Structures are given as C-alpha cells and as structure tokens.
Amino acid sequence: MKLRITICLYRLLLILPAIVGVGCGDASAQSLNDCVLNRPYADMRRWHLGFSVGIHTQDITFSHNGLITAEGEEWYMEQPGFSPGFCVNGLVDMRLNSLMNLRFTPGLYFGNRDITMREYNTGAELRQNVKTTCIVLPVDLKFSGMRYRQSRPYITAGVMPAFNITRSQGDYLRTVPAELFLTAGFGCDFYLPYFKLVPEVKFCFGITDAIEHDRTDLEDEPDKLKITRSLRKALSRMVVFTFYFE
Template sequence: MNHRFLTSLRLLSALMALIIGSHGDLSGQNLNDKLMNRPYADLRRWHLGFSVGIHTQDFTFTHNGFTSENGEQWFVEQPAFQPGFCVNGLIDYRLGTYFNLRFTPGMYFGNRDITMREYNSGAEHRQNLKSALIVLPFDLKFSGLRYRNSRPYITAGVMPTFNVTKQNNDYLRTKTSDFFLTCGFGCDFYLPYFKFNPEIKFCFGLGDNLLHDRPDIAEEPEKLIITQSLKKAVSRMVVLTFYFE
C-alpha cells in the first residue's frame, strides 16, 4: 500500500474510534439505570435498512516501460484523494447468533484526479476521471457479544461494480465493470427506535480496470501513448458508511 492509501486508512479509522468512543462516554452515564434498547432486534430472521456515507477511490498503476518513436516515456499517478458520496439499501438475513448475510445495493459517486508526466521533457497532462458506480456488495457479518446497547462486528465479502458514467475520448478510460474483495469493521448501536451502525470498509480490486483497446483515439497518438505506457490499473476504495436499520 502506498503512503496516501495508508494515510486515508488512518484518518477513517481515527474517525471511527472517535464515534465509538463518544458513544461509550455517553452510554457510561447511569449504566445501571439504563434499559437495553430493542432487546429482540437481532432475533428477526431478516430486516431492511439504508445507509449514506463517503468514500475515496484510488488507482494502483503498473507501467510497462513503453517508449515512443520520439523517445517519450510517460508515467501516470494519482497524487491525491477526492471524497465521494455513496448511498445504499440494505437487506439483512440472519444466519445464526453471530452471523448475518447482507446485501447492500447502491450507488457510489466519485472522481480521481490523474496526473501524466513525460520523463525527459517534464511535459504534463491532467485528467479528472469521474465515475458513477452501481455497486452490488454481498457481505458476511460476524458480530461479537452484545454489551448493553452496542455490539462490534467485522465483515468480509465481494462487490461487483458497474460504471454508468459516459466517458469521452480522453487520455484514459476505464472498463464498465470491476470486481472487489472487501473487508471491514463497525459497531451496532441500539437506539430506542432503530440501530445506528458506523462502518469502515476496505475494497480491493482484483483485475485490471484500464481499457486498453482504444480505437476512439487511434488517430491521436499523443493520447494513445498514455494507455500504451500502462500495463494495468487496479482500483481500490476506502468507504465510511452510516447504516440505519
């Protein structure tokens, strides 16, 4: 993992710890006098919910050392993260005391600022790569024991995605579909009328998401050379989500 990705993980983890810690401080007041909220919520066979959140999208570029007839060598990077917005539905099916199967279809709206530099001349191009992703995550949720009105959990799953953004004849284009492995952690907080669950999820793309066949720019070698310089581009995401169940 590169430094920017690790920094993003630390920031989101710190935010999660702050949320959980703040709840702990509040719930610590008069604990002996406080009744458990929604004591039978976890016994339902299935239930519905929704979530809103923010996320960051990242690319890991692998270069192939391609050099043009003019001696140009181009290198591509994503120098910074841009926050995006996401919204999901939730269908939760209870498998047992500790396990739930969750399906959370939704939409992720985001963008990536891509910088392309020529090694010898220092020439530079920039591209803002926007995306509107239909996501279909399936997660297995493993929950710990409930302690009063909170219950920590971890998740693992898979997430197919489909990019419905119309892409122009620009330097780089992505494929319309991608596939991620996901893992995450969070905590269920039992409020009087619903459960509130902050969650952090890490998403790791499994394949090359770069579209290499570019007949749309075959007559523009100054653009085509950028794609020719890349062996692959693998997607990654970090997602901070707030569920209401």
C-alpha cells in the first residue's frame, strides 16, 4: 500500500507542471523544469507593433471659487456617477533593455460624463451630459519583471496628451481642446503560441484645467455663464482597462 501511495505521489509530481503551467505540453513527457515556452524570443526584438481595445470611465473633480451671483445664487458642480466608454489604440514598442520598454500608444477614447449642478440655497438642479471624443497620444515606460513560464508582470508610468474633437457651443460647461495626464498602470504579458495577450489597467490623472473659462459664446446668456464663473478649476481622471494584442 505504501509503495502504491509513493508511486501515485511521484506521478502527481511529474504531471504538476502541466496542471499549473500554461502551454507546457504533454504531462507524460515533461519534467518539473521542462516547460516549452511560447514565443521565447518575443521580448528580444528591438521593435514590435500591436493594438488594443478596451473600456474606460471618466471622472472630473471641481474646485469652486464661492462666487455669489447678483441674485444671491451659489452654484456647485459634481459628477454623481460613471458611464463606461470605449477606447482603441495602436502600439509601437521599443526595447530599451531586458527589463524596460518605451511604448507609444496613439488612439481614440469615446466617453461621456453626467454633470449635476446644484444651487446651494434653493437646491435647484441643472444637468448636462458632457460627451467627449479624444485623440490620445500616450508615452509610457514599461518596467517588466522576470518571465515565469508563459507570463510576465509589469508596471507602467508616463504622460498622455489628449485632444478633444467634440466641443459644442452653448452648453453650461465646455471642456478645453487639450489636456495633459500623468499615467500609472500595471498588467501582465501572457505568451500564447502566435501572439501575446496583455490585459492592462491604467490610471490617468489630469494635471491641467479641463474647463474652458473664456466663454464668449455665452455673453448673451448670463444664466449659463454663471455656472462656468463659479468654477476655479476642474481636473479630469480616468480608469482604463484594455487588452493588448502584440
């Protein structure tokens, strides 16, 4: 009986790499240190290309200046909820060394933000849906860990200029044509037989004012202009979840 148990445990140890390792081939032909790597030289190329698709949410934080209008009104803005948006990017990746890559991922972000505007004294509310279609030009440094079997985790840090191409006239609030974001993220390279699948989460923090304050289009509409005049500054934020195919 003890001999049978020992043989079973030995066989379990032999097939364990096939159970926990992705793409390690036939378990009966593998040992613990013999895992066939998919695309073993993929990370040694100087350049490679790819693309990504994903979803994101947009947020905005408002800083108010406490303006009180001639009618005694004091307005405050907030974004009470989040709506998912869609994004698609290209990828140009340059290998700097064994652990670091420089990545350029131009793309398009489609999204919207529902803004609620409240008057402090009466509780009156106004609402506006701010839709955005942005051309983004992110540049990131990718810091990768050591590869383990068919996966390799990494973190990123960089900057992302964004250019909004859908700016309407006559709204309570209007976003500026260009913003700048600082970005940080993390992900993991998964090596499949013919390509790398890379899920990634990225956090984007706006560092420039997102609201246009010079509203010449509202000079004849003081009831709308008072909303913009109540703001000192607004900063955008985004959370982006993407799948890269490299």
